[in-house]
Amino acid sequence: MPTSVSRPRRSLLLLVSLAPLMANADAGLVLLAVPDIQRDLSMSLTEAHWVTNVYVVLAGGLQLLGGRLCDRYGARRLLLGSLAAFAVASTLCAAAPNATTLLSARAAQAVAAAVLVPAAMCVLLTVVAEEAERRRGLALWAACGGIGSVAGVLAGGLASSHLNWRWAFLLNVPLALAAFAAGGRLDVRDERRSRATSVDVPAALCLVGALLALVYALVGVADHGFGPVA
Numbered sequence: 001m002p003t004s005v006s007r008p009r010r011s012l013l014l015l016v017s018l019a020p021l022m023a024n025a026d027a028g029l030v031l032l033a034v035p036d037i038q039r040d041l042s043m044s045l046t047e048a049h050w051v052t053n054v055y056v057v058l059a060g061g062l063q064l065l066g067g068r069l070c071d072r073y074g075a076r077r078l079l080l081g082s083l084a085a086f087a088v089a090s091t092l093c094a095a096a097p098n099a100t101t102l103l104s105a106r107a108a109q110a111v112a113a114a115v116l117v118p119a120a121m122c123v124l125l126t127v128v129a130e131e132a133e134r135r136r137g138l139a140l141w142a143a144c145g146g147i148g149s150v151a152g153v154l155a156g157g158l159a160s161s162h163l164n165w166r167w168a169f170l171l172n173v174p175l176a177l178a179a180f181a182a183g184g185r186l187d188v189r190d191e192r193r194s195r196a197t198s199v200d201v202p203a204a205l206c207l208v209g210a211l212l213a214l215v216y217a218l219v220g221v222a223d224h225g226f227g228p229v230a
Contacts, residue, residue: 012127016137018179019079019120020145022086022172023113025152027056029172032157033165040165043099051106058110059117067118075122078115080183085112087176094169117145123183 030037030051038048070078089109096102124137159167 012124012137012182013140014182015079015179016120016124016141017144018175018182019083019116020141021148021151022175022179023059023117024145024148025155026090026109026113026172027052027059028149028152029156029159029168030165031153033160033168036160036165037102041096041099041102047099047103050103054103054107055110055113058107059113062111062114063118066115067122069115070119070122075119075126076183079119079123080180082112082116082119083176083180083183086116087173087180090169090172090176094166 034048034051037043037051038045066078066082086109089105089112092105093102093109096105121138121141124141125134128134128137155171156168159165159171
């Protein structure tokens with residue numbers, strides 16, 4: 001009996017650890033590789049910065065929407081789907097032949113991360129009934145997110161220095177597959193709330209659009225200054 005209890009707990013802890021770790025680490029994985037990406041894909045400096053900017057804005061701006069989608073369609077279903085999408089998008093980023101493909105795959109990665117993080121938290125709250133266990137799980141969830149922010153920069157720097165910038169994206173794939181396997185073993189009833197649960201997609205898109213416009217304007221200052229563009 002203890003074995004049957006410990007296996008789901010280990011799978012849950014692995015899942016809770018890897019989801020925010022991957023999502024936060026990916027923001028910094030390519031930070032030190034931007035000059036190499038710019039050179040290899042013949043990107044301008046502004047375009048190269050969007051490899052990081054588009055991920056941060058979309059992953060952060062869409063997480064509230066991701067949480068609402070989990071309420072409506074089921075956290076476990078969206079967790080497994082976002083993990084698979086994250087692995088595929090990471091592979092496409094690593095194989096990108098040009099700037100357009102890279103930025104598109106990077107945006108897909110960010111959307112997957114925006115669903116992945118709240119879905120992992122929802123699964124945790126569903127599986128763990130005891131209040132003390134929940135607190136420990138949420139503390140682990142938050143700690144791994146913080147560790148990921150630092151570890152991503154270090155891992156990406158090592159990968160781009162000793163291998164190639166494309167390996168910075170490939171580091172995500174085995175982690176996502178491990179989390180997918182762990183999530184698949186969890187016995188979670190994927191309960192969905194009423195179909196009447198509101199999912200305000202236009203508001204989320206307006207928020208993200210405003211953030212993208214703001215970042216675009218700030219990035220453009222480096223090239224054009226604060227005056228009118230000739």
